Amino acid sequence: MTKIFTDTDWDELCEQNSYQSQGFEVIEQRKIPDICNTYDWCAQLRGGLSLSIHEVELINDLVCIRDRLDDYQFGLSFFLSGKVRIERHGLTDKTDESVGKYYSECNFDIKETEWWKAGEKFSRIYLKIEPQQFFQSFGEEDLEQIPIFLRQAVIGGKIQPYYYQGEITQQMWLVLCNILQCPYQGLMKRMYLESQAMELITLYFQQFQEQEIHDRSFPARKLRDVDRIYQAKDILLSNLENPPSLIELAREVGLNEFKLKRGFRQVFGTSAFKYLHDYRLEKARQLLALGEMKVEEVALRVGFDSRSYFASAFRKKFGLNPKQYFQHCQKSL
16 A cells, blocks of 8 residues: 655654664664554764765555755755656756665756655665865865766855766765674764765776766756756746746747757657646645645646646656645645
């Protein structure tokens, strides 16, 4: 049986928690009846850098709607076992996060839907970086070598959401094993784990730079063109009821149609109008959760002329039709 929960539901379900804190380490275990058992270990290593190990064992299928927006952070997540499917609304299509893969992300202002399968044991190692703290001692030339979305956060510029998934290399696996089998305790453990975390970040930056070199032949990687692609996204999202055609959109932002189509997919991982479609559905979900509008009104507000098509698209994305979701949200209030 599939269960659907929001962040608020999830917090209320955590009935039995075992919490331990020792020095720089924190361990938390949760038993959530009929849903899952979780284990979380976290260590604050230095200013702006923490390392954690997460394990989840599912008892029933679960759809988790992450609707609580976190403060801006950058993360590196390495998957050791299991699989979860996640959609970052307005940023990516559904992606499978499974053993042997890792992702880097900037999750600012992004909501997620997660699909978990019963019988799976999921585990990962996660590095959390708070850019302004972590990079505060870096010089201007050093900052030129880090990804632009991190650079924007350090210098206080406009932060853009970001997601990239890659394969865990052999070098990365060695470091991950070192973390799991750390032979030290106390201060030496903290110093050792920090050195391993820094090596993972170094290996990621190396991959990122190699990818940048590979992509330099693609014009949309130029910052000016990337800005225009973000401008195109803003135009789409401000015209939900009557969006421009792709040709009109390209003309408005000063790109040709081919460059806009290819650039949009490279920056956001999907086509312009799939991005718009997903955003409309996410906006509809938010309006239904508020409970202030009828289903028909919500459909029109986000740009769906056909109620039947809206219901079908909403059910395909969230597992419930709009009326069922509305009723679920009202019961939760």
